[in-house]
Structure formats: structure tokens, C-alpha cells
Amino acid sequence: MNPPLSPTFLDRLRELLGDRLSTSEAVCLQHGRDESIFEAMPPQAVAWPTSTEEVVALVKLCREHGVPITPYGAGSSLEGHTLAVRGGLTLNLQRMERILALNPEDLTATLQPGVTRKALNAALRDQGLFFPIDPGADATIGGMCATRASGTNAVRYGTMRENVVNLRVVTPDGEVVDTARRARKSAAGYDLTRLFVGSEGTLGVIVEATVRLHPLPEHVMAAVCAFPEVHGAIDTVVQVIQMGVPVARCEFVDAVAIRAINAFSQLALPESPHLFFEFHGSQAGVKEQVEVVEAIVADHGGQDFQWAATPEARSRLWEARHNVYFAALQLRPGCRSIVTDACVPISRLADCLVQTADDLRESGLIAPMVGHVGDGNFHVQMLVDDAAPHELRAAEALNERLVRRALSMDGTCTGEHGIGLHKQGFLVEEVGAAGVDLMRRIKHALDPAGLMNPGKVFAPHA
Amino acid sequence: MNPPLSPTFLDRLRELLGDRLSTSEAVCLQHGRDESIFEAMPPQAVAWPTSTEEVVALVKLCREHGVPITPYGAGSSLEGHTLAVRGGLTLNLQRMERILALNPEDLTATLQPGVTRKALNAALRDQGLFFPIDPGADATIGGMCATRASGTNAVRYGTMRENVVNLRVVTPDGEVVDTARRARKSAAGYDLTRLFVGSEGTLGVIVEATVRLHPLPEHVMAAVCAFPEVHGAIDTVVQVIQMGVPVARCEFVDAVAIRAINAFSQLALPESPHLFFEFHGSQAGVKEQVEVVEAIVADHGGQDFQWAATPEARSRLWEARHNVYFAALQLRPGCRSIVTDACVPISRLADCLVQTADDLRESGLIAPMVGHVGDGNFHVQMLVDDAAPHELRAAEALNERLVRRALSMDGTCTGEHGIGLHKQGFLVEEVGAAGVDLMRRIKHALDPAGLMNPGKVFAPHA
CATH class of the missing domain: 3.30.43.10 (Uridine Diphospho-n-acetylenolpyruvylglucosamine Reductase, domain 2)
Structure with missing residues (x-):
């Protein structure tokens, strides 16, 4: 109490x-x-x-x-x-939702923390620019900074780590600090910006963020293609990345997730594993990327390549992808979900995903899988009845197995969702007690009274 | 004593x-x-x-x-x-100079800190991969991590900030900590990797680094072109960046630096401001980039577009660019140099550079200017007789004026050289006393005895 x-x-x-x-x-x-x-x-x-x-x-x-x-x-x-x-x-x-400055010449925008990603992109529409980071939800920029968010475009445009230029923070002492200036790069002392990006509100309050914008690509193409099994889809992605194709989006959607999407977004995709691609560039550049990717897809048994060339068709496709979380919840009305977030080096991705699919079959859980697979990151959305303790236990056990598998493959327990309350034990396994001790010392140095979002990321000093 | x-x-x-x-x-x-x-x-x-x-x-x-x-x-x-x-x-x-692991599938290499950037690229030659960060010197990976180095490719490939996946560090307590795993992204707790990148040896010793590699581009073209004056060259760069042309290198070399290069590297470029470009991509992609850039160059009065399409011609060109530091020293035998490192938002770059050129003329110093201008970063290499106190004073005064100018333009006192002993006062102006206080608290939390590279970045706690 x-x-x-x-x-x-x-x-x-x-x-x-x-x-x-x-x-x-x-x-x-x-x-x-x-x-x-x-x-x-x-x-x-x-x-x-x-x-x-x-x-x-x-x-x-x-x-x-x-x-x-x-x-x-x-x-x-x-x-x-x-x-x-x-x-x-x-x-x-x-209510701190003002866009404080747009600097199209420098490709930056300075925002209050309550601006959402969709609001920002709406404001950029006439500038020929966009902000690429797109977690599933219409999250606020402040929240996205705090959790080091990413999403479907990260494979090409990076995560919040790469797309925050500087932050204005209020420290636990009530001081206002600008973590950096607005230059594209700097070697001026410790990287306070990156320290606050991903700090989950435990080191201070983000009150302004300057983010990087990107020119809208001259030409965009999107496509979906189906695969008879998971391995072919993942091997395709691995080869695309290794060949350096600058694909803008590259998403895996498994058969269960396709079923959910079809129902929720009135699509009629075949119920098998899919890849969703998007290509950005000049007309000729996109054509080249598409040719390379089509050849790799064909080599790995992909079929039913369907194009979404118009802006409307593309929007429908990515809207469907972004809604997969809510679509999945409809597969089992009244359920809650527990979502995993492992991320591994891409050479280990196929093994990690296939072994996890085997686990899932054994568990009997309904659980669509989707992934930002170009980054080696995927999510299993386990649909559970939170009044049924055995389901919760099964889901947590599966998550635990998956995290251990990812760690054994030199991966991370969280690609983009953060630690929060849920993964504090895994964080210790991931960076070791000595690594967490460094984090704890930093926390204590900046917030000795422990008042900033207490209890998150790691347990306080014993 | x-x-x-x-x-x-x-x-x-x-x-x-x-x-x-x-x-x-x-x-x-x-x-x-x-x-x-x-x-x-x-x-x-x-x-x-x-x-x-x-x-x-x-x-x-x-x-x-x-x-x-x-x-x-x-x-x-x-x-x-x-x-x-x-x-x-x-x-x-x-002597810690072993390449511990090459993972071409994941585009990563794990290195001991004494591996130099050239040694790494020599080892990658047969893999179709390269490591893009190229400070002037053949620096070690450990040193490049510690100073958050960049160089001529940063405009496209980022700096050490973006190209370090994880570090193994020995903390001031003698603990071995891995700052992260080998996944491309992670949201697992504080970003210890970015904390150590740029920490200048003050928080621990880097004993291993895993870095990102990039596929060698299918096609490469390089070119130089001359401009009648500085403004045309810089405006060209600003427009190239704003149009989102993915130029791989984009270097400014002023007339004095051209004179030095011509003498040192046996070239015969006209003694006027130049841009050196490099384009990476597919054959068609490079052609497109070149067409756009040629048009922008022409619009800004550029001329004498000279191509270096063969690997040998390209090497000669970039070798000359990389040797500009030593070439400049030859302009005044026996001199030392004081090198500035301001970096500003690119919308302010032309003003900053032109005002600095005016300062230089007034000062009477011999001082070639070169710049990674795609990032808004440029260097003035002031050649001074270190037995002549008035020259040292003039050089420091010019540097001070330049730093203040950069800060007033929302830029930084150092784009890539770091703070070291030289810029501690400027750091306070740049991030404020409260910002430096955060850095100092972190230092004290990790190294309470103050034994790790003492006296660097900021003065110790009073």
C-alpha cells in the first residue's frame, strides 16, 4: 500500500x-x-x-x-x-503535443514529447519528408524515445537510436539539460542522447526531441508473396540483407497471422507464411531491387507475388500489417496477449524462428507470429485467457525458452519493446550482473532518491 | 610532479x-x-x-x-x-590486434582493440565487405570507438556511433562487461555501447569491439569538380543532401588544401575550392546519382568535372585526400598544426564556412580547410610555429571564434575529434554546466577513484 x-x-x-x-x-x-x-x-x-x-x-x-x-x-x-x-x-x-520547429533543409523536426508518430507524419506531408519509425501503436515521440522503439522501416532507416538528434530532458533534480545540439554528428563528451533513448523514464522526463526526417522516396513499390513453409521465407530475407539490397521494409507474417489479417482487414491472402516487402528509391532503383528480390524469392519457393503499386493498395497492405495485433486479439474474443520480442543475428534467424514454431505447436497456444525479420526481430503474440493460470504459465514458459534460445544465439531478449517490469531477469542474463550493475550505478548517480519511474528496467540497489 | x-x-x-x-x-x-x-x-x-x-x-x-x-x-x-x-x-x-571473428552472413566482425582500420579492410577484401569509418590516420578500432570517430564515408554509412554493435570493456573495478549482444538492434536497458563509444577511455578499457560491415558496392564512381568560390561548393552539397541523394562521400577541399595536395601527391588540380564525390550503388543507381549531382554542380557554377572511374584513379584521389593533413604540414616545414572540428546543421554550413574563411584572411595564418561537408563538419588546419606565441594565440583565438559561431548555429565544437584536453571549456558552453554535471556523475559512479584516463573530457569533481 x-x-x-x-x-x-x-x-x-x-x-x-x-x-x-x-x-x-x-x-x-x-x-x-x-x-x-x-x-x-x-x-x-x-x-x-x-x-x-x-x-x-x-x-x-x-x-x-x-x-x-x-x-x-x-x-x-x-x-x-x-x-x-x-x-x-x-x-x-x-498535452505537450506541439511541433516546435520543422527544419526541412536540415531534415530535422523538434517536437514536444506528446506528438504522435502519425501526427508528425501528417504535418510533414506537404514537405516531401517523413519520419520512418513506426511501432504498431500510434505512440508518442516521447514514449518512442524512452523505449528505443523501431518498427517496420528500421531495416533501412534505423531505430530511435539512429533517428534522435537530441533531447531536452528534465533531470531528477529539476534541471533542464539539452543532451546535444542539432548537428548530424558530434564527438562532444558522453553520448547523453543515447543514454536517455531507451532509459524508460528512469533517468528523467523527456520534454523535447529533435528527430531526423527523411526525404519521401521518389518511387515506392510494395509486394506480398507466399511461401510453402517458414524456412523459405526466412532464408529469402537473410539473402536479401546479405546482398545489401536496401529494402525499406521486409516483414514476415505467419499463416495464423494471415488468417487474422484476412478476417480483420478483409483481405484474401492464402493462409501460409508470407513476406511483405516495400522498396524505396528512384524508378530505376526500385526496379533493380525488385528484380533481385524476385529472383531470391523464386529460388526459395516463394509464389503468388502480388504487387501493391498504388498508394491506396499500399496503405491497405501496411494498415493490415500494423493492425495485426488487434486482428489477432479477434481470433479469440476476450483474450489478452503476451508478446515476445526476441532479436537475433540474422544468420540464426531461421533456426530461432523454426524452433519457436515447433515449441508453439507443442504448447497448443494460439499465437500468430510476425517479424521485422530484416533486423532479426520477431514477435509471437500468444493469446491467453488471463483467468486460466495454466495458459499464462504455458505462455511464460514459451517466452522463457525463446529468450534463452535467442541469448544462446548471441541475440537479445528485446528488440524493440524494452525491459519494463517484465524482462528484468532476462536483462541480467543478457548483460550479466556486472552490466546491470553499471546501469544501476548510473541510475543511482542521476536519481539518488529513486523517484523516476521506480522499479523499471532493474530492481533498485539492494 | x-x-x-x-x-x-x-x-x-x-x-x-x-x-x-x-x-x-x-x-x-x-x-x-x-x-x-x-x-x-x-x-x-x-x-x-x-x-x-x-x-x-x-x-x-x-x-x-x-x-x-x-x-x-x-x-x-x-x-x-x-x-x-x-x-x-x-x-x-x-598488440591486441587479432580479428576474433568474421561473420559475413551477419555483416559483423569482432576485433581486438589494436586492429587498425586498414588491417581490417585488408582482411575483408576477399569477403566482398568493407568497414567504412576512415579517420585520416590509420587509427585503431579501440581508439576510434573511444573518440566516436567518423571520416569521409559517414555521410552515407554513419559514424562509430552507428557502426559499433557491441563492446567488451574492462571496467575500473576490473570487471569484464559485454555492453550488448550481436543482434542488429536491442531495447534491453541503458545503451552501454553508446555510453562507451566516445567516452575517451575515461570509463574503462575497450578490449573487444564488434562492428558492422557493409557489402562492397557493386559499382563505384568518384569525381572532383572545381568551383570559383566557396559558396557555390557548399550550396551544392546542401542541395545534394536535401534531395536525399545517397552520396557515399562528399568532401570539400579549399584552394590552399588543393595547393598542398598537388605538391604532396603529384596532382595538377586547379587551385580553387573543390568537391570530391564518391557514388556507390548498382551501375544504374550510380548513373542516376551522378546525373542529379552533375546538374546541381552546374547550377552552382561548378566546372572541370573530372572522373576517376578506375580503382587506381580512385585510390590516388582518396589517398591524396587522406594525406591532406601531412601535405599541409609540408606547406610550412617545421610547423605544427592546430586543427578545428566544428560541425553545424547543414543549412548553416555555407555561412559558417564563409565567415571562417573571412576570419582566416584577417588572421594571416596559413590554414587549409577541408570538410566532411555532407555532415556539416569541416576542419581548418592552422599551421603555426610553436615557438611563436603570437601565432599560437591567433590560432586559438580563431578556433574560439569558430566554436562560438558553430554553437550559435546550434552546432558542436567537435564533429569527430573529441574533447580530450583541448575543448573542455567549449563542452561546458555546448551542453551547459548541468549537462557536464551529468557526465561527471556518470564518471564518478563508474570510476570513483578517478584512475581511468584522468583529466580528460572534463575536470574532475571539485
């Missing part, structure tokens, strides 16, 4: 925020959940700051009163990042 | 290393210099470890005896990184 917030603290919050503060049970409960299967852990109050100055004031106030802070964006975490483990104050940053 | 090393400490070092330890004055002096103009600051002993185990033993021994450690690669730093400010033991890592 969390100690109640002091009346003085609440008074000062109200003074600062007026009706942009809520202590209502319903609002707190809503902010105590995300897309993970953890029990709700509600904060005791929710604040909607609208400026850096307000965030500074809130952080200082919380520090003074020893109140934990949980930053909150779209609430689309799959790993429990936004759950208020120790109660306290949740900072909902969705 | 540094306190003498204790006889016990030296005995234990000798026991461990035999003749791979030296306390000779000449050897220590040689390790107390680099390419910067600082007075030599020699260590009191130099060790040549050959394994991670030996580095662990040395770090523990130094810790036990309170002896500072300076890691040392090729000694090609321009900012005093390898100078032993507080004496102690220099770890010369050049």
Missing part, C-alpha cells in the same frame, strides 16, 4: 495545474494499465503539464515530497513501463 | 608482463605525445597487454596501488587524449 499523498503536496499541485490534475479513481486506474498483462498499478494522481516549466516545477515538487513520478505517453507499452509501481504522480505528456 | 611508482607495483607488473613492460624515458616520452600541440605528458611506465585477462590484472593492480591508467592505440589523437596528465601506466593496446 502506497502512503497517501500529503494534502500540502496536493494543494501545491492544484495551485500549479488547476483542472489539469486528477485524483479520480477512474482516471488513476486508466493510467495504471497498459497493453501488458500486469495487474493495474494506478498512480495516486495524474498531471497534464503543458510546458517544460511545469514539468520542472512538478519534478521539484515531487522531489521535495519524495513522491515517485511516472512519465506517460500513449499508454501503448507492452511491458508495463507506465505502471505506477509505487503509486505517486503520473505525468501524462499528451 | 607525479609520485614515483612503488617498487612493489613495478615488480608485480614485470612479473605479469616480462619484457612487455617499459619504464624507459624514451618510450614513456613517445607515449606522452600525440598529434596535438600539447607539451608531452609522459606516463611512468608503458605496458603492452595481449589479452583481456592481462588488462583485467593490470586494471586491478593499478586500482590497488592508486595508479592512473591511460589506454593508447595508434597515438593519432588531435586533442591530447592519450597524454598521461597524472603519469601512471599507459596501456598500449597495439
Whole structure:
């Protein structure tokens, strides 16, 4: 049980925020959940700051009163990042949603953290530019920075790691720090930007982000093709990457996921493993990429190559791919899902995926598999009845086996979803006790009171 | 004056290393210099470890005896990184020069830190792969990690920030930590890899690095073209980048640098500002890039487009470009150089470069300018007589004006050379006292005794 917030603290919050503060049970409960299967852990109050100055004031106030802070964006975490483990104050940053600067000449945009990826791309439409990072959800830029998000375009355009130029953060002391300037590269001291990217809200509050934009490609083609079995699809991807084809997207969708997509998005793809491709470049460049990929696909038994050349057909295709999470939930109404996130060197991808498919068959779980396979990253979305403990145990056991398999292949327990509450044990296996100890020391050095999103990434100092 | 090393400490070092330890004055002096103009600051002993185990033993021994450690690669730093400010033991890592693993399927190589970039590329020649990061010197991979190096290919392939997959480091406690696994991406906790990339030896010793390799392009073309004045050249580059042409190299060389190159490398280029380009891709892809760039060049008054299509002609061209540092030194025999390293958003590049050229004319200094201008980064190599204090003052004053100009344009004081001893004041201006304080706290958390390359990046805690 969390100690109640002091009346003085609440008074000062109200003074600062007026009706942009809520202590209502319903609002707190809503902010105590995300897309993970953890029990709700509600904060005791929710604040909607609208400026850096307000965030500074809130952080200082919380520090003074020893109140934990949980930053909150779209609430689309799959790993429990936004759950208020120790109660306290949740900072909902969705009202900090202004685009502060567009610099098309420098291919950068400076944003408040509550801007969502779709809102950013809508604002860029007339500029001939786009922002490529696309996790499934319409996440906020702040949340995407905090979890080091990626998505379907990462194989060509990189992840948030490569696409954040600098951040403005409010430190646990209430100081405002710019982690870098707006130059494309810098060798000026420790890489504070990359330290905050992926820090899951545990080192401070991101209040501004400058991100890299990319010119819209002159020409785009998308295609899907079916494979008789998983191995052929994955071997195709591995060869495409090894040949250096600059494919923009390269997604694996297994037969179960295709069934879900067909039903949810009114498509009629054959129920077998598929690859979804997208190619960006000049007309001639795309043609060359397509020719190479078609030949590799044919060599590996791929068939039913279907093109989506018009913007509408492409949108329909990628919309369907992005909705696979929700489509899958419809395969078993009322279910919850537990989603794995292993990522391995691509030379090990086929083995990892096929062995996992074998596990799945044995487990009896319904579980579509999709993957950003150009990066060696794939997800198993296990659909479970959260009132059935044996299903939860089976799903967790499968996840554990998969993570151990990925680690044994020199891979990671999380390609893009983060550690949150869920994978803290795996993190220790992945970077060792000494590696986690370095992280813990950094946390303690920046946040000695342990108030910033406590309990995430690793357990606090013993 | 540094306190003498204790006889016990030296005995234990000798026991461990035999003749791979030296306390000779000449050897220590040689390790107390680099390419910067600082007075030599020699260590009191130099060790040549050959394994991670030996580095662990040395770090523990130094810790036990309170002896500072300076890691040392090729000694090609321009900012005093390898100078032993507080004496102690220099770890010369050049005998850790094995390539531990090549994984062509995953496009990675795992290396000991003493492997140089040229040695790596020689080993990759038969694999159809290459490693793109190319600082002027034939630096070691360990040193390149430690300074977050880049070079002429960064505009397309990124810097060490983007091209290091993981590191094995020996921490100041003597623990061995792998900062990540070998997957292309990961969201597993704090980005320890990026923390050590650019940490300048202050957080631990890099004993292994896994780096990203790239497929050799199917087709390569290089070209030089001359411009009547600086502005036309820079505007050309800005437009090339903004149009998203995936140019592989895009280098600015001013008239003075051309004069140096002509003399040093027996070329006969007209003595005016030049751009050096390289294009990578398929035959058709390169043709397209070339057509676009030729049109932009013509629009900006460029002329004398000269092609270097054969590998030999290309090598000669880039060899000349890479040797510009040494070529420039020949312009004024016996001189030393002070090299600036500003990097700005490319929309500000033309202004920054032209204003700096004006400064240079006023200063009367001989100072060729070259730049990785696709990244907004350029160098002024001021040739000074280090026995003439007024020249040193003039050079430092020009550097200071340039750094302030770059900062006022939202740029950085160092694109790729690092902070070292030279730019600690500028770092404070760049990220603020609060930003440097975060770095200092991280340093203190990982190295409370302050023995790892002391005195670099920032002054220690007051």
C-alpha cells in the first residue's frame, strides 16, 4: 500500500495545474494499465503539464515530497513501463503535443514529447519528408524515445537510436539539460542522447526531441508473396540483407497471422507464411531491387507475388500489417496477449524462428507470429485467457525458452519493446550482473532518491 | 610532479608482463605525445597487454596501488587524449590486434582493440565487405570507438556511433562487461555501447569491439569538380543532401588544401575550392546519382568535372585526400598544426564556412580547410610555429571564434575529434554546466577513484 499523498503536496499541485490534475479513481486506474498483462498499478494522481516549466516545477515538487513520478505517453507499452509501481504522480505528456520547429533543409523536426508518430507524419506531408519509425501503436515521440522503439522501416532507416538528434530532458533534480545540439554528428563528451533513448523514464522526463526526417522516396513499390513453409521465407530475407539490397521494409507474417489479417482487414491472402516487402528509391532503383528480390524469392519457393503499386493498395497492405495485433486479439474474443520480442543475428534467424514454431505447436497456444525479420526481430503474440493460470504459465514458459534460445544465439531478449517490469531477469542474463550493475550505478548517480519511474528496467540497489 | 611508482607495483607488473613492460624515458616520452600541440605528458611506465585477462590484472593492480591508467592505440589523437596528465601506466593496446571473428552472413566482425582500420579492410577484401569509418590516420578500432570517430564515408554509412554493435570493456573495478549482444538492434536497458563509444577511455578499457560491415558496392564512381568560390561548393552539397541523394562521400577541399595536395601527391588540380564525390550503388543507381549531382554542380557554377572511374584513379584521389593533413604540414616545414572540428546543421554550413574563411584572411595564418561537408563538419588546419606565441594565440583565438559561431548555429565544437584536453571549456558552453554535471556523475559512479584516463573530457569533481 502506497502512503497517501500529503494534502500540502496536493494543494501545491492544484495551485500549479488547476483542472489539469486528477485524483479520480477512474482516471488513476486508466493510467495504471497498459497493453501488458500486469495487474493495474494506478498512480495516486495524474498531471497534464503543458510546458517544460511545469514539468520542472512538478519534478521539484515531487522531489521535495519524495513522491515517485511516472512519465506517460500513449499508454501503448507492452511491458508495463507506465505502471505506477509505487503509486505517486503520473505525468501524462499528451498535452505537450506541439511541433516546435520543422527544419526541412536540415531534415530535422523538434517536437514536444506528446506528438504522435502519425501526427508528425501528417504535418510533414506537404514537405516531401517523413519520419520512418513506426511501432504498431500510434505512440508518442516521447514514449518512442524512452523505449528505443523501431518498427517496420528500421531495416533501412534505423531505430530511435539512429533517428534522435537530441533531447531536452528534465533531470531528477529539476534541471533542464539539452543532451546535444542539432548537428548530424558530434564527438562532444558522453553520448547523453543515447543514454536517455531507451532509459524508460528512469533517468528523467523527456520534454523535447529533435528527430531526423527523411526525404519521401521518389518511387515506392510494395509486394506480398507466399511461401510453402517458414524456412523459405526466412532464408529469402537473410539473402536479401546479405546482398545489401536496401529494402525499406521486409516483414514476415505467419499463416495464423494471415488468417487474422484476412478476417480483420478483409483481405484474401492464402493462409501460409508470407513476406511483405516495400522498396524505396528512384524508378530505376526500385526496379533493380525488385528484380533481385524476385529472383531470391523464386529460388526459395516463394509464389503468388502480388504487387501493391498504388498508394491506396499500399496503405491497405501496411494498415493490415500494423493492425495485426488487434486482428489477432479477434481470433479469440476476450483474450489478452503476451508478446515476445526476441532479436537475433540474422544468420540464426531461421533456426530461432523454426524452433519457436515447433515449441508453439507443442504448447497448443494460439499465437500468430510476425517479424521485422530484416533486423532479426520477431514477435509471437500468444493469446491467453488471463483467468486460466495454466495458459499464462504455458505462455511464460514459451517466452522463457525463446529468450534463452535467442541469448544462446548471441541475440537479445528485446528488440524493440524494452525491459519494463517484465524482462528484468532476462536483462541480467543478457548483460550479466556486472552490466546491470553499471546501469544501476548510473541510475543511482542521476536519481539518488529513486523517484523516476521506480522499479523499471532493474530492481533498485539492494 | 607525479609520485614515483612503488617498487612493489613495478615488480608485480614485470612479473605479469616480462619484457612487455617499459619504464624507459624514451618510450614513456613517445607515449606522452600525440598529434596535438600539447607539451608531452609522459606516463611512468608503458605496458603492452595481449589479452583481456592481462588488462583485467593490470586494471586491478593499478586500482590497488592508486595508479592512473591511460589506454593508447595508434597515438593519432588531435586533442591530447592519450597524454598521461597524472603519469601512471599507459596501456598500449597495439598488440591486441587479432580479428576474433568474421561473420559475413551477419555483416559483423569482432576485433581486438589494436586492429587498425586498414588491417581490417585488408582482411575483408576477399569477403566482398568493407568497414567504412576512415579517420585520416590509420587509427585503431579501440581508439576510434573511444573518440566516436567518423571520416569521409559517414555521410552515407554513419559514424562509430552507428557502426559499433557491441563492446567488451574492462571496467575500473576490473570487471569484464559485454555492453550488448550481436543482434542488429536491442531495447534491453541503458545503451552501454553508446555510453562507451566516445567516452575517451575515461570509463574503462575497450578490449573487444564488434562492428558492422557493409557489402562492397557493386559499382563505384568518384569525381572532383572545381568551383570559383566557396559558396557555390557548399550550396551544392546542401542541395545534394536535401534531395536525399545517397552520396557515399562528399568532401570539400579549399584552394590552399588543393595547393598542398598537388605538391604532396603529384596532382595538377586547379587551385580553387573543390568537391570530391564518391557514388556507390548498382551501375544504374550510380548513373542516376551522378546525373542529379552533375546538374546541381552546374547550377552552382561548378566546372572541370573530372572522373576517376578506375580503382587506381580512385585510390590516388582518396589517398591524396587522406594525406591532406601531412601535405599541409609540408606547406610550412617545421610547423605544427592546430586543427578545428566544428560541425553545424547543414543549412548553416555555407555561412559558417564563409565567415571562417573571412576570419582566416584577417588572421594571416596559413590554414587549409577541408570538410566532411555532407555532415556539416569541416576542419581548418592552422599551421603555426610553436615557438611563436603570437601565432599560437591567433590560432586559438580563431578556433574560439569558430566554436562560438558553430554553437550559435546550434552546432558542436567537435564533429569527430573529441574533447580530450583541448575543448573542455567549449563542452561546458555546448551542453551547459548541468549537462557536464551529468557526465561527471556518470564518471564518478563508474570510476570513483578517478584512475581511468584522468583529466580528460572534463575536470574532475571539485
